[in-house]
Amino acid sequence: MKICLLTCLAPFLVDEKVFPPLGLMAVGTALRAQGHDVMIASLPDDSKYFAIGPTTPEYPNALAMLHQIKQRDKNSRVVIGGPHATANAMDCIIDGFDVVALGDGENITAETFEVNGVTDLGRRQLDGYPITDRGLVDIHSYHYKIDGRLATTLVTSRGCPYRCGFCSNTERQVRYYSVDRINAEIIYLRDWWGYKALMIFDDVFIFNKERALRICAVLKRHEIVWRCFVRGDIVVRHGLDLIDVMSSSGCVEVGIGIESGSDEILKTINKGEDTRTIQEAILLLHHGGIRVKGFFIVGLPGENRYTLERTRRFLGQVPLDDVDFTVYQPFRGSPIWENRRDYDINWDNDVGSSGRTEQRFYKGRQGEYESIVSTSALTQADILKERDDLERLFKSS
Numbered sequence: 001m002k003i004c005l006l007t008c009l010a011p012f013l014v015d016e017k018v019f020p021p022l023g024l025m026a027v028g029t030a031l032r033a034q035g036h037d038v039m040i041a042s043l044p045d046d047s048k049y050f051a052i053g054p055t056t057p058e059y060p061n062a063l064a065m066l067h068q069i070k071q072r073d074k075n076s077r078v079v080i081g082g083p084h085a086t087a088n089a090m091d092c093i094i095d096g097f098d099v100v101a102l103g104d105g106e107n108i109t110a111e112t113f114e115v116n117g118v119t120d121l122g123r124r125q126l127d128g129y130p131i132t133d134r135g136l137v138d139i140h141s142y143h144y145k146i147d148g149r150l151a152t153t154l155v156t157s158r159g160c161p162y163r164c165g166f167c168s169n170t171e172r173q174v175r176y177y178s179v180d181r182i183n184a185e186i187i188y189l190r191d192w193w194g195y196k197a198l199m200i201f202d203d204v205f206i207f208n209k210e211r212a213l214r215i216c217a218v219l220k221r222h223e224i225v226w227r228c229f230v231r232g233d234i235v236v237r238h239g240l241d242l243i244d245v246m247s248s249s250g251c252v253e254v255g256i257g258i259e260s261g262s263d264e265i266l267k268t269i270n271k272g273e274d275t276r277t278i279q280e281a282i283l284l285l286h287h288g289g290i291r292v293k294g295f296f297i298v299g300l301p302g303e304n305r306y307t308l309e310r311t312r313r314f315l316g317q318v319p320l321d322d323v324d325f326t327v328y329q330p331f332r333g334s335p336i337w338e339n340r341r342d343y344d345i346n347w348d349n350d351v352g353s354s355g356r357t358e359q360r361f362y363k364g365r366q367g368e369y370e371s372i373v374s375t376s377a378l379t380q381a382d383i384l385k386e387r388d389d390l391e392r393l394f395k396s397s
Helices: 022-033 056-072 082-087 089-094 110-114 179-191 209-221 232-248 263-268 275-287 305-317 349-354 380-394
Strands: 002-006 037-041 049-052 077-080 099-102 117-120 152-154 197-200 225-230 251-259 291-298 322-327
Touching (some): 002 022, 049 056, 056 082, 082 089, 082 099, 089 117, 152 179, 225 232, 232 251, 275 291, 291 380
Parallel strands (some): 002 037, 049 077, 225 251
């Protein structure tokens, strides 16, 4: 069976050729293993069967491709999966997609394309899935680098146990690839594709300390330079024992979702940590020789001039190596979306009633951000200006 997997345009990104579409590639790998003729493309071809997995801001492009496919052949079958479809399944059916596939994309089969409506593909133990075939795309056309080395992405777990108010998280039970499986994938990436630098894209790579230590040993053995995401409270809990091992195994930088320099905001969004803990984590990481990039969200529920001043003060006191500022975007399925009346937050009524938050970018190039949210103290324009001011003050050129 000939199947075309479609990537979506991501105009909210500064550069769309940084990270390959690993999720779509995993689906393609599974379908190829079943004997199907699979290709990944950015535009529909003459196939009859298509699958697509957009994030929320990519969804308008997914809809445009759906209409193009159906205009050419109304009997073509189009499956949609991924994060947006999982949170907005019935909207996707109303919009004309034939199938919404929930669960692990690797469980897709030929029969999935003939289902009508929403189907659950289920979830399995991760080692049961094949290593993702990086040859499904022109992998070397992606140009992400870590300390001068061409790098690519690696996922060693799925799921996040935390309940941050802004996050639409559908998998709270963390599932892990075995260390042996991770070792095999690193060897594949190094020997077959030449990668000696990796971005580990787990939500919280160091959640399980003993497992992280074992993976660090693998990374060190293969002389990999790497980067990952962490939480401040877990860094503090695990301490310098883990940090020193990470550093000696090639970890040069981590990203931390700080979100705000205001403890009031962190409490409101149920972040589960405070600014003092985050600051301690950053100092520990620097002590171990690891750079830290902090990610912030402007316009969270309750944001006001005082909370923004706390963020500015935090940034002035904490030695972050890099920063990223986005505007808060409400997502269906998140606690804030589902309990909107409990928070000091408003968003455009036309967006809130239809769920079409994907029409506005939460991230973008300087001057291209938009905000659909306001609080009792800040208008949409205020939030945009504050984001721009923070970037101007604290983002290195």
